[in-house]
Amino acid sequence: MSTSSLASPTTEKAQKLKEAQLKIGMALKNAQYALTTHAHRGLTTALHENASALTALSTYLSLSGSPVKAAAIAGQMAKILKSVGTYVSAKERNSGTSQHTEVSRLSSSFNTPPSSSVVLDELGLLPETPHESAGLVAELQRVVRELTRERDAMADEKRALEAALEESRQHSTVTPHTAFEAHSPDTADKDPDVVIRQLHAEVKGLKHEVREEHMRAAALQDQLHEAEEQIEDQQDQVQALKMQLRLSQEEKLSQDAAFAKKEEEIKALQEAFLQNSRNTAAPSSAVAAAATRSPHGYVDKDDFDALKLQNQLLQQALREQTTQTRPTDPHAVLSQQTLEEIEADHHQQLEAMKLTIQEQYNRETQLLDKQRSMQDTIDDLKRQLQLSSNRQWVQQEREKHLNEMDSAERHMEHLQETVERHEQHIHLQQTKLQHYAENERSTSDMIKNLEQHHDTQIAKLNQQIIELRDELNKACRREQELHDQLQASNTETQATIAATTEQYNHHQQHISSLTHSMAAEREQHESRVAELQQAHAAQVAELQQRLEVERDHAAANQSTAAECESALQQRLSELRTSMAAEREQHESRVAELQQAHAAQVAELQQAHAAQVAELQQRLEVERDHAAANQSTAAECESALQQRLSELRTSMAAEREQHESRVAELQQAHAAQVAELQQRLEVERDHAAANQSTAAECESALQQRLSELRTSMAAEREQHESRVAELQKAHAAQVAELQQAHAAQVAELQQTHAAQVAELQQRLEVERDHAAANQSTAAECESALQQRLSELRTSMAAEREQHESRVAELQQAHAAQVAELQQ
Secondary structure: OHHHHHHHHHHHHHHHHHHHHHHHHHHHHHHHHHHHHOOOOOHHHHHHHHHHHHHHHHHHHHOOOOHHHHHHHHHHHHHHHHHHHHHHHHHHHHHHHHHHHHHHHHHHHHHOOHHHHHHHHOOOOOOOOHHHHHHHHHHHHHHHHHHHHHHHHHHHHHHHHHHHHHHHHHOOOOOOHHHHHHOOHHHHHHHHHHHHHHHHHHHHHHHHHHHHHHHHHHHHHHHHHHHHHHHHHHHHHHHHHHHHHHHHHHHHHHHHHHHHHHHHHHHHHHHHHHHHHHHOOOOHHHHHHHOOOOOOOOOOOOHHHHHHHHHHHHHHHHHHHHHHOOOOOHHHHHHHHHHHHHHHHHHHHHHHHHHHHHHHHHHHHHHHHHHHHHHHHHHHHHHHHHHOOOOHHHHHHHHHHHHHHHHHHHHHHHHHHHHHHHHHHHHHHHHHHHHHHHHHHHHHHHHHHHHHHHHHHHHHHHHHHHHHHHHHHHHHHHHHHHHHHHHHOOEOOHHHHHHHHHHHHHHHHHHHHHHHHHHHHHHHHHHHHHHHHHHHHHHHHHHHHHHHHHHHOOOHHHOOHHHHHHHHHHHHHHHHHHHHHHHHHHHHHHHHHHHHHHHHHHHHHHHHHHHHHHHHHHHHHHOOOEOOOHHHHHHHHHHHHHHHHHHHHHHHHHHHHHHHHHHHHHHHHHHHHHHHHHHHHHHHHHHHHHHHHHHHHHHHHHHHHHHHHHHHHHHHHHHHHHHHHHHHHHHHHHHHHHHHHHHHHHHHHHHHHHHHHHHHHHHHHHHHOHHHHHHHHHHHHHHHHHHHHHHHHHHHHHHHHHHHHHHHHHHHHHHHHHHHHO
């Protein structure tokens, strides 16, 4: 009971240490994943995961964890904090640069035309990530192309106006001064300006419509980015689930290794015990006391393994004891039942592990199918967005989306490769399990064969011993018959008296030697019993010390599972070689014993034949002197009978003492067996509690997976409904834009026709007043030249500002890329 109370806090401490390590690992992995996938949005997540890792690290250190591991974990947390600081500082630098460009943009907006100033107002923010900086560069390039198109359009308008003025100059005629005075100077001065203003108004209206279309496209692009972010979040959840599955697989693999190690240790100890049982021929009590001796090369194990091995050793000892004493021993039956229960539990655990591995494989395949379906929906959305527009930015977005699709396909191929690697790893684990099962079956068959061979050899030796006893009994009966003949004959002589006295002396010597040998055997037996008791006490103390040491080192032994497995494999090979050598030694020893036995039988037969011949000769001599020696023979016979009765009484007393000592040892052994069975029951209760906690954890994980699946299904439905709404809205917007565009085109055509008619009328009027309007035309031309020069200077200034801004953005983008690479 004390060992179980000591084992419970140690196992709880080891469990808490393991939980803290798992929490630290998961938090650090989540933080690194948040920084590597979407750093601009994962800073809060990374800091939160780092805080949880710090809490788990404090728990780990409070439970006397490894300081080396704690230092490594602290280094990883420092790296995460450093990367967070780098991202924050880069963001601050980008915000400062954006403020500087905003001031320069405001200062230069006074010299820009209305269209260029509005376009620059739309691009006042700087990017926060390399992806956004690349998008901003593409947007700036698009604005530059639009500005160049506007400049070319304005140059075309200027050339058209110049051609119209040249035509008016060529076809003009001199008109009277009254006609010149009939028109007011304000009207003559304002007619070209009104035309230019109207053209500018039309251009502004078209630019406004183009800007609205760009805004709508930007809104659609933002919606697309939101959908992509949702998909990325779902992919993050899938990655987290995969990480959880990977951790569960690692735990199952560690349990596999632990079970394999336990099985190999059990087999090694069984083989060592069989070897000891073949090499020793002690009584059943000595075998039971020596059963708790640990073999050479004993490795550290937890409490359950130690008690399990002790129980199996005691079961083996009880099995051999029952083969030597009686087959209906209740302790042997109980140990056999517990052994069968342990083997059945072990097979059930192996089957459960195979089922869990298959379930994990099915879950991974389901997640991959879901990911493929999500990728298909993303591809459909991208394809629909690509087909929804017909402008130049759609081509650029199409190229960008194609690149993203290629990267996504590469990522999917990478995921498929990882899944294939996981499948290969699972296949390897299954082959290892099959190999372990085959090794277990082969070792069990080998042990059964050795037991059968040993039993057959013991049966042969017992048969030979029985035959020798029968021959000796026959010889004794023949001697008794000869002795009866000697008593019946009354012709014994003095020579027979001398012979009988010599026999008497010989018997006396034999009896004295028997008494000495019995005393020596009694002393050896007592010394052997004392030594066995001391050895048993020492072994019990050593086992208790080892149990305490194994409780202290249970958590540290998890990392040395592979080394223990290799050492056990080496130990198994050594034991196999030693078993083969011992088998050869045993066979040679059996052959020697058989040869010695045959030699002894031959010697006994020769001695018996010689004795029979000698007795026959003596019988012939003694028949002549039998009458005189009857009294002496009667006295000698009475003395011999009295001596034999004394020896029988002493042998009976010693046998009773030996049986009482054996009964005491059996009682002590039964008490130890009962105590070990109680410990085994306690450990079984503890194992059942651990299994229940594992089942609860598995049920919680299953519930979490079901919740995640339901949430993913709901989000998928929401996403599909939202995509459908966006598609409908986009189709409606496209239809409205087309209708508005057709109406605007019709209106522009009408206004253009009206303007053309009005201009023709004005040209006819101006032909009459060409001479008078030359000065006005010159002034207008000079004003237009001045306006064009101002536009050129403003365009050059804007171009310089744009190039400087693009250079700054490229430098900032290069700096961000360098920081990210660092």
